[in-house]
Amino acid sequence: MQRILSPSMLSADFGHLERDTRMIDASAAQWVHIDVMDGVFVPNISFGFPVMKPIRKATQKLLDVHLMIVEPEKYVERFVTAGADLVTFHYEATHDIEGCIDRIRRAGAQVGISIKPATDPEVLRPWLAKIDLVLVMSVEPGFGGQSFIPGSLEKIARLRSMIDEAGLQTIIEVDGGISAANARAVFDAGAEALVAGSAVFGAADPAAEIVRMLEA
Ligand code: DX5
Ligand code: ZN
Numbered sequence: 001m002q003r004i005l006s007p008s009m010l011s012a013d014f015g016h017l018e019r020d021t022r023m024i025d026a027s028a029a030q031w032v033h034i035d036v037m038d039g040v041f042v043p044n045i046s047f048g049f050p051v052m053k054p055i056r057k058a059t060q061k062l063l064d065v066h067l068m069i070v071e072p073e074k075y076v077e078r079f080v081t082a083g084a085d086l087v088t089f090h091y092e093a094t095h096d097i098e099g100c101i102d103r104i105r106r107a108g109a110q111v112g113i114s115i116k117p118a119t120d121p122e123v124l125r126p127w128l129a130k131i132d133l134v135l136v137m138s139v140e141p142g143f144g145g146q147s148f149i150p151g152s153l154e155k156i157a158r159l160r161s162m163i164d165e166a167g168l169q170t171i172i173e174v175d176g177g178i179s180a181a182n183a184r185a186v187f188d189a190g191a192e193a194l195v196a197g198s199a200v201f202g203a204a205d206p207a208a209e210i211v212r213m214l215e216a
Contacts, residue, residue, distance in 0.1 A: 001187075001190075001192050002192050003187060003192065003194075003214050004030045004031055004171075004173075004192055004193035004194070005028070005029040005030060005031070005193070005194055005196065005210050005213055005214050006029065006030070006031035006032065006033040006064045006173070006193055006194065006195045006196075007024050007027075007029050007032065007033060007195075007196055007197070007200040007201070007206075007210065008033040008034075008035055008144060008175075008195050008196065008197030008200075009021070009024075009032060009033065009034055009035070009055060009197075010033075010035040010046060010144050010197050011144045011145075011197035011198050011200065011201035011202065012201055013201075014047075014051075017051070017054045017055060017058075018054045018057070018058045020201070021054065021055045021058035021059050022058050022059070023206060023207070024059065024061070024200075024206075025058060025059040025060070025061060026207070027206065027207040027210045027211075028207070028210050028211050028214055029061070029200075029210045030061060030062065031061055031062045031063075031064040031086075031193065032055065032059055032061050032062070032063055032064060033064045033066060033175070033195045033197075034052060034055065034063060034064065034065045034066065034084070035066050035068065035144075035197075036048060036065065036066065036067050036068060036069060036079070037068045037069070037141075037142065038068065038069035038070060040069070040070045041068050041069050041070045041090065041092075041093050041141075042068045042141050042142035043142055044142045044143055049078060049079075049082045052065075052079075052082045052083055052084075053082070053083075055083075056082065056083030062085045062086060063083050063084050063085045063086070064084075064085070064086045064088070064173075064193075064195075065079050065084040065086065065087050065088065066088050066112075066114065066135065066175065066195075067079065067087065067088060067089045067090065067093075068090060068093075068141045068142065069089075069093065070093050070094075071093070071094060072089035072090070072093055072094055072100055073094055073096050073099045073100050073103060076089065076100055076103045076104045076107065077103055077104075077106075077107045079109075080104065080107035080108060080109045081107070084109055085109055085110060086109060086110040086111075086112055086132065086133065087104045087109050087110070087111065087112065088111075088112030088113065088114050088133065088135045088173075089104075089112075089113060089114065090113075090114045090115070090116070090141075091113050091114065091115050091119060091123060091124065092115070092116055092119060097113070097127060101127070101130055101131060110132040110133065111130075111131045111132050111133070112131060112132060112133035112134065112135050112173070113127055113131055113133075113134055113135070114134070114135035114136075114137060114141075114175075115134070115135070115136060115137065115155075116137050116140065116141060117137055117138070117139070117140060117149050117151070117152065121134075121136070121155050121158050121159045121162070122158075124159070124162075125162055128162060128163060128166060128168055128170050129166065129168055129170075131170060132170065132171060133170060133171040133172075133173055133193070134159055134170060134171070134172055134173070135173045135174075135175055135195075136152060136155055136156055136159065136172065136173070136174045136175070136191070137152075137175055137176055138152035138174050138175060138176040138177055138178070138186075139175075139176030139177050140176075141176075144197040144198050145197070145198045146176060146177055147177050148176060148177030148178065148179075148182055149176075149177070152174065152176075152186075153185060153186070153189045154189075156172060156174060156186065156189040156190050156191050157189045157190055159172050159190065160172060160189065160190025161190075171192045171193055172190055172191045172192055172193070173191065173192070173193035173194070173195065174186050174191045174193070174194055174195065175194075175195035176195070178194045178195060178196045178199060178213070179196065179199035179213070180199065180209065180212040180213050180216055183196075183212075183213040183214075183216035184216035187216065194213060196210075196213060199213070
């Protein structure tokens with residue numbers, strides 16, 4: 001299985017967004033993770049379209065956009081226009097899963113669906129063949145720097161079985177509390193892509209920390 005690292009720009013220095021994006025661009029990380037929060041779906045507000053611009057300009061890597069917003073169907077096309085290569089919305093945030101998937105695809109991006117820690121991975125079964133990625137939240141969405149919820153490993157393993165039994169290629173991505181200390185356990189449970197914010201940007205040598213996680 002492949003191993004992908006997607007550093008979360010939520011933990012970058014917003015006064016030096018271009019510099020920090022170029023640093024990730026030069027690193028071994030394959031993707032760049034963008035956390036969009038609306039203050040309604042989660043109790044925090046991060047940033048929107050204008051802030052994606054300097055990030056998109058500073059890297060050719062896959063822009064992995066994680067929408068923590070209600071009614072994502074209203075905005076998904078605009079995120080693709082703003083440069084998203086992959087748009088992930090929350091299962092809990094919409095009544096129109098099918099509409100979200102279709103809009104993202106028609107706009108030309110890859111599609112992901114994310115579930116919060118309390119959501120049963122079983123709800124994703126009907127959608128797995130129609131999407132490119134599932135994002136398992138291993139903390140409550142809304143903030144960086146939280147601790148990994150250990151029960152997430154079992155959810156990842158269940159999704160791995162569902163995807164393998166159906167003969168699908170759907171990528172499992174995991175987000176929240178990931179560091180070099182638990183990266184191996186998360187990959188071993190069946191994840192292919194890890195998001196890391198504070199572990200990357202809080203490290204003395206972020207590029208070396210990325211390699212440590214990829215080689216954990
Ligand atoms: C949380 C975000 C995460 C966050 C991860 O709601 O979705 O992407 O930036 O931060 P760490 O790696 O610090 O848990
Ligand atoms: Zn995220």
